[in-house]
Amino acid sequence: MSLNAFTARIGRIEISATMAINNEATTLRAQGVDLVDFGAGEPHFATPEHIKQAAVDAIHANFTKYTAVAGTKDLREAVAARHKADFNSNYSFEEAILTVGGKSALFNTFQVLIDHGDEVIIPAPYWVSFKDQVEYCGGKCRFVATSATDGFRLTVAMIEKALTSKTKIILVNSPNNPSGAVVAPEDLAAICKLAAARGIYVLIDECYVYLDYTGRPFSLGSLTEYKDNLLLMGSLSKTYSMTGWRLGFALAPKSVVGQLQKLQSQSTSNPTSIVQKAGLVALTSSQQCVADMRAEYIELRNRIVEGLRAIPNVKCTMPEGAFYAFPDVSAVAAKAGIDTAELTTRLLREGHVVGVPGEAFGLPGHIRFSYATSAKEIDRGLERVKSFFAKL
Ligand SMILES: Cc1ncc(COP(=O)(O)O)c(C=O)c1O
Numbered sequence: 503m504s505l506n507a508f509t510a511r512i513g514r515i516e517i518s519a520t521m522a523i524n525n526e527a528t529t530l531r532a533q534g535v536d537l538v539d540f541g542a543g544e545p546h547f548a549t550p551e552h553i554k555q556a557a558v559d560a561i562h563a564n565f566t567k568y569t570a571v572a573g574t575k576d577l578r579e580a581v582a583a584r585h586k587a588d589f590n591s592n593y594s595f596e597e598a599i600l601t602v603g604g605k606s607a608l609f610n611t612f613q614v615l616i617d618h619g620d621e622v623i624i625p626a627p628y629w630v631s632f633k634d635q636v637e638y639c640g641g642k643c644r645f646v647a648t649s650a651t652d653g654f655r656l657t658v659a660m661i662e663k664a665l666t667s668k669t670k671i672i673l674v675n676s677p678n679n680p681s682g683a684v685v686a687p688e689d690l691a692a693i694c695k696l697a698a699a700r701g702i703y704v705l706i707d708e709c710y711v712y713l714d715y716t717g718r719p720f721s722l723g724s725l726t727e728y729k730d731n732l733l734l735m736g737s738l739s740k741t742y743s744m745t746g747w748r749l750g751f752a753l754a755p756k757s758v759v760g761q762l763q764k765l766q767s768q769s770t771s772n773p774t775s776i777v778q779k780a781g782l783v784a785l786t787s788s789q790q791c792v793a794d795m796r797a798e799y800i801e802l803r804n805r806i807v808e809g810l811r812a813i814p815n816v817k818c819t820m821p822e823g824a825f826y827a828f829p830d831v832s833a834v835a836a837k838a839g840i841d842t843a844e845l846t847t848r849l850l851r852e853g854h855v856v857g858v859p860g861e862a863f864g865l866p867g868h869i870r871f872s873y874a875t876s877a878k879e880i881d882r883g884l885e886r887v888k889s890f891f892a893k894l
Contacts, residue, residue, distance in 0.1 A: 616670060
């Protein structure tokens with residue numbers, strides 16, 4: 503047997519497209535190129551002081567040993583209590599598990615529920631990891647296209663058309679990465695009703711649920727009648743600007759949490775002990791920091807969308823959440839006779855602006871620009887995009 507006889511499952515997935523772009527950006531930066539970075543999928547804010555202090559205190563108190571696999575009981579309770587206070591959900595600590603980032607809550611959930619041939623319905627555009635995580639388990643993705651022309655609306659009728667006897671999970675990500683679209687509560691409720699009637703799961707990725715700018719933040723968890731069919735994935739990464747700390751969670755039926763716990767006990771074990779202490783403080787102290795960050799994102803969103811709309815041949819829907827603008831640049835690409843993947847690469851190499859092509863999210867014709875950066879950087883980037891597009 504050759505040393506490089508890797509498994510079939512690792513051959514089914516690819517390195518994330520955002521990582522590939524970041525690698526090229528890093529190389530250019532190392533050569534001294536001054537880039538405007540709209541590529542990053544993370545907040546530009548520092549982690550709030552009180553959260554950092556909790557981790558420092560945890561180290562000094564020697565809270566540095568293994569904890570229970572699913573996280574400490576007080577943290578599991580805090581996750582459930584925060585969600586109840588904010589969204590009127592009804593979870594006990596036994597229905598909560600802490601994970602090493604939201605990504606691992608998703609990864610492990612697919613691992614315990616998806617077998618070879620099982621299908622997962624995924625609305626496009628979609629966050630890059632969903633597809634690879636499902637395919638890693640041997641599952642099959644059924645994509646449902648949403649479109650910028652109607653604000654990326656997702657309806658139950660669209661989902662219904664994609665259902666087959668093999669469908670195990672309907673996945674919804676709201677607010678959506680990359681489109682910023684928020685699925686309307688009535689559409690979400692109809693999707694849950696359908697799932698309950700079919701005896702399948704709805705997996706809702708709520709990693710941006712606190713970055714909802716509609717003024718009517720909503721969680722599927724509030725529809726407690728569908729609890730048995732609901733897999734709710736959350737993260738502290740974006741809410742509290744804690745991407746590097748790696749703390750996420752799942753709220754799900756006890757039977758599912760039990761399986762997640764079993765898998766976690768044989769893989770990562772508990773999320774880092776000191777991070778759990780920081781997470782506990784994040785969830786149980788004042789939420790003003792979240793409101794402050796949200797207010798700033800709204801200003802940045804308005805600034806970038808206004809600027810993008812002023813560029814010839816660019817159309818941009820108003821994102822209702824998360825921190826991405828997802829303009830339609832198909833007319834620019836068509837004029838240059840290239841696709842949006844090449845347009846994004848040339849924008850990086852010649853225009854010195856980092857974005858991620860729509861191809862990575864299953865919707866060519868667009869580029870994702872993260873506006874989690876300063877107003878000054880947004881202005882600099884917009885100026886560069888405008889002059890680069892004008893030259894094509
Ligand atoms: C839609 C979505 N879900 C989940 C995640 C996972 O975040 P983390 O693993 O940092 O909690 C991300 C991160 O970019 C995301 O965009």
